[in-house]
Amino acid sequence: MSASLVETVDLQAPVSVAWALWSDVTRWPKFLSHVARVDKLDGQRFAWKLELPGADKAFVAELTEVIPEDRIAWRTVEGVDHAGVVTFHRLSDTTSRVTLQIEYDPKGFVEHLGALTNLDSTLANYDLGEFQKLAEATASS
Known part of the structure; x- marks a missing residue:
């Protein structure tokens, strides 16, 4: 069973600012509360370390699409x-408006619990x- 979430936020900031922040993956831990660190492996792949209540996760994701000031897409490879x-x-x-859409497979009790209680959305x-x-x-500034 896969789960998905979509969240949107409107910013009092131009697209160029939103893009500059989001396209620099090393800055993600500053605004993604469960991301401990993101390390660039090469031009397309990044190693992630997540810290979640009751579970730490590590995975590698690769960028599948990057269109400046329009979209960034990724998928996990391990x-x-x-x-x-x-x-x-x-x-x-x-x-500007930023929309985040994630599709995932809630494996394990913690992820199932998150999907069931809308913790992911929160x-x-x-x-x-x-x-x-x-x-x-x-x-x-």
């Missing part, structure tokens, strides 16, 4: 089974809120 895409939408010169919502704060602070 470890947990998941794929995702982040899209960037220009609303005006100073505002976490994604919180993370996008942290991203929004960072993007807006960056845009206004």
Whole structure:
């Protein structure tokens, strides 16, 4: 059984700022609360270390599509089974919308519990809120 989640946030920041933050994977731990670290392996692949309540996970993901200021897509190649895409939408010169969509296979009790209780959605919502704060602070500086 696969699960999916979609979360969207509107930013008081231009697409260029949102893109610059999100396209630098080394910055992801600053706004993704469960990501301990992301290490670049090569141009397309990254090693992730997640810290989740009751479970730490490590996996390797590869970028499958990168269209500047439009979308970033990835899928895992070892470890947990998941794929995702982040899209960037220009609303005006100073505002943008970011949508995060993740498809995953909730293997194991912790992931099943998360999917059942909407913990994943809550976490994604919180993370996008942290991203929004960072993007807006960056845009206004």
